[in-house]
Amino acid sequence: MPNGGVAYFSAEFGIDESLPIYSGGLGILAGDHIKAAADLNIPLTGVGILYGKGYFQxxxxxxxxxxxLYPEVDLEASAYPVRLARDAEDRPVVIRVTLAGRQVHAKAYTVQMGTVTLYLLNTDMDDNGDEDRRLTDTLYPSDPDVRIRQELLLGIGGARLLVALGIQPDVWHLNEGHSAFLALERIRMLSAEGVPFETALEAVKASTVFTTHTPVPAGHDVFSVEMMDRYFGDYYWQLGTDRERVLSLGRLGGAFNMTRLAVSTSSKVNGVSKLHGEVTRDLFHGWTPHIPRQDIPVDSVTNGIHIGTWLAPGIKALYDRHLPSDWAVRTAERDIWTAVRDIPAKELWEAHQQAKSDMAEELGLPIASSGEGPLVIGFARRFATYKRALLIFRDLERLERILRDPNRPVSLVFAGKAHPADGPGQELIRRLVELSREERFKGRVHIVENYAMDKAKKLVQGVDVWLNTPVKPMEASGTSGQKAAMNGVLNCSVLDGWWVEGYNGRNGWAIEGATDVDAEHQARQDSEALYRLLEDEIVPLFYRRDDRAIPTEWVGMMKESICTLAPVYNTHRMVSDYWHKVYVPASARGNRFAADDFEVASRVAAYKQFVRDHWPAVRVRKVEILADHSSRIGLSKTAFRAEIQLGAIWHKDVRVEAVGSDGKQGIWRAKLEQVQQQAKGVYVYEGVSPDIPSHVWRSNVNVRVTPVSPDFASDFEMELAAWG
Known part of the structure; x- marks a missing residue:
């Protein structure tokens, strides 16, 4: 990859608890991503916002x-120095963005992590009026008017910042849709140089990649068209096209959807786990119902965690003693971790007990630090209803028996925030507090206030079991369980997100309840499965000790968990995947589209426009299923013959396929070849049946025509298909 590297845009970055410009998993992932890029010497520049009051306390x-509570962020107390960005003449770098007719100024700060620089924009400047000075106060404001202005600052302002700094990225990575306005700004800059809109769009798209983290429609930012007009009224024309064309890039259901904009302007889209990739294809299939969900072009790169950030000191010292000396820079190599199996059980158990003791002391938990108990189960994450924090409380009498067993005591530790606008999430916290105060749960159910990175570290290092109970499949990935696993903490989770990939039957527990049922039935089945695991497997195994009072079988599971999960679910593996599968191809594609005065981008834009103009005339006129028929393509059997009207579109610019269900939630495709031109613009295509039983392929088969080009990033880039 040339020197431009990657520009990584995110609305939040969780780097350290002393810099509270993150709310949860998305920000923590972004912080771990750029730390791993620094470890691996990947040329990456981060772009975000410096929130003066951060996320709430x-x-x-x-x-x-x-x-x-919203106290001012103390930049002097940050573990990572935060400095004003300065230009070559040592002047502070200031960028300007027009918001609703007002010029808003933003200064830039830098945070350095090894070879990676993170730039953060902030509008608290004397040049701005009071409303605009307060624009970057808080993360994820509830007011949509403030939210869109923040996202305009991040996308448009962030792109202008890189220009001001002389940074010319080869790849632009959108971490969630909050920063997607940057694509419009990049088009505007090309338009100002005389590049036509459609050509500029193709050039921008070729070098842009998008990671989506949200598996539910409600999680995507949506702004009204009226609001878009208010903020883009003076901006549409600067892109070299009209209002309708700009809005079409994000229009969905009568509003402007930021995820839709990100997809429309990216050549590569990925989810954050294999299951989330499938869920995202289902979600996007709703936008393009004429394309089967299996063909929606969404890949996946499963999330990981930055081991150096989340590892307990005692566990790190243990790895330093027993693993190869350079293990910390080779975390993605499976062989590195096999030495964990040879660590004496006593040493691993004592290191875990030390982490447990440190957690209890640091968080003020009245939990004995001896290895005798209690078994401590942790549940810490954002309090959203789909995460089902109260699932374990569905049968209070049964839970009481589990927690208060005098010979095998169990404690629960909860932590997390609900978004200030999330009433149901806040009600969950209130109910949890109420339950913790009941006599039967006193001393057994603990709540840690003001969950943040510092407390998260202690929890993932110190509990015995990490509990995760989301409604499947609403957990995009989830990384807290990965942090726990690196520390030898065992996962007990619904088979959702990353856990469906990581679980092997020996490295933790799977809550296998009902699926494809109503929420009440699913909760009943999942809670029953959880109670059964606790009563029959988890608690007995924890208290089964050898003559040295060590739970050797439990420690064996800890080792299995570390050996199987650590080499896969870390950010060195994740960022390496991004580099090879996403960044390098996008860099090559972007440079190819921009070369020779945008020759490829211009050709692709013209081709797409021609196809769009003439696609309404494309028809699948007639489909026949034949048997034992000698065909023109030289086969003794042919299954399909289709008569296709293409009109002005060249027959080599389309793919014609028979498509059907394989009976296993997948689809089969059989390419049809052109064998005859029947009339001007009308062709006959033939092809053979797939290698599956005839009763399967015959049950649900149709013929599809799609426009194709070797310059497309995927076969469905134009989101067009004509069916028989």
Missing amino acids: QRINESGWQQH
Whole structure:
């Protein structure tokens, strides 16, 4: 890859608890991503926003309700120095963005992580009015008017910042859709140089990649068309096209959807686990119902965690003693971790007990630090209803028996924030506080206030079991369980997100309840499965000790968990995947589209316009299923013959296929070859049946025509298909 490297845009970055410009998993992932890029010497530049008051500080009042406090972020206290960005003449770098007719100024700060620089924009400047100074105060404001202005600052302002700094990325990576306006700004800059809109769009798209983290429609930012007009009224024309064409890039269901914009302007889209890739294809299939969900061009790169950030000191010291000396830079190599199996059980158990003791002391938990118990189960994450924090409380009498067993005590530790606008999430916290105060659960159910990175570290290092109970398949990936696994903490989780890939039957527990049923039935089945695991497997195994009071079978599972999960679910593997599968191809594609005065981008734009103009005339006029028929393509049997009207479109610019269900939730495709031109623009195609039983392929078969080009990033880039 040339020197331009990757520009990585994210609305939040979780680098360290002393810099609270993150709310949860998305930000933590972004912080771990850029740390791993620095470790691997990948040329990457981060772009985000410096929130003056960060995400809120949580206090829980006497009634159990979450309170939201917004103290000023103390930049002097940051573990990573935050400095003003300066230009070659040592002047502070300031960029300007027009928001609703006002010029808003933003200064840039830098945070350095090894070879990677993170740039953060902030509008608290004397040049701005009070409203605009406060624009970058808080992360994820509830007011959509403030939210769109923040996203305009991140996307448009972030792109202008890189220009001001002389940074010319080869690849632009959108981490979620919040920064997708940067694509419009890049088109505007090319338009100002005289590049036509459609050509500029193709050039921008070729070098842009998009990672989506949200598996539900409600999780994607949506703005009204009226709001878009208010903020883009003076901007549409600067892109070299009209209002309707700009809006078409993000229009969905009568509004402007930021995820739709990101997909429309990216050549590569990926989810953050294999299952999330499938869920995202289902979601996007709703936008393009004429394309089977299996053909929606979404890949997946499963998330990982930055081991150096999340590892307990005692566990790290253990790895330093027993693993190869350079293990920390070779975390993605499976062989490195096999030495964990040879660590004496006593040493691993004692290191875990030390982490447990440190957690109890640091978080003020009244939990004995001896290896005798109690078994501590942790549940810590954002309090959203789909994560089902109260699932374990569905049968209070049964839970009481589990927690209060005098010979095998169990404690639960909960932590997490609900978004200030999420009433149901805040009600979950209130109910949890109420339950923790019941006499039967006192001393057994603990709540840690103001969950943040510092407390997350202690929890993932110190509990015995990490519990995760989302409604499947609503967990995109989830990485807290990966952090726990690196520390020898065992996962007990619904088979959702990353766990469906990581679980092998010996490295933790799977809550295998019902699927494809109503929410109440699923909760009943999942809670029953969880209670059964606790009663029959987890608690007995934890308390089964040898003559040295060590749970050797439990420690054996800890080793299995570390050996099988650590080499896969770390950010060195993840960022390496991004480099080889996403960044390098996007760099080559972007440079090819921009070369020779945008020759390829211009040709692709003209081709797409021609296809769009003439696609309404494309018809599958007649489809026949034949048997034992000698065909023109030289086969003794042919299954399909189709008569296709292409009109002005050249027959080599389309793919004609028979498509059908394989009876296993997949589809089969059989390419049809052109054998005859029947009339001007009308062709006959023939092809053979797939190698599956005839009763399967005959049950649901149709013929499809799609436009193709060797310059497309995928066969369905134009989102066009004509069916018989």
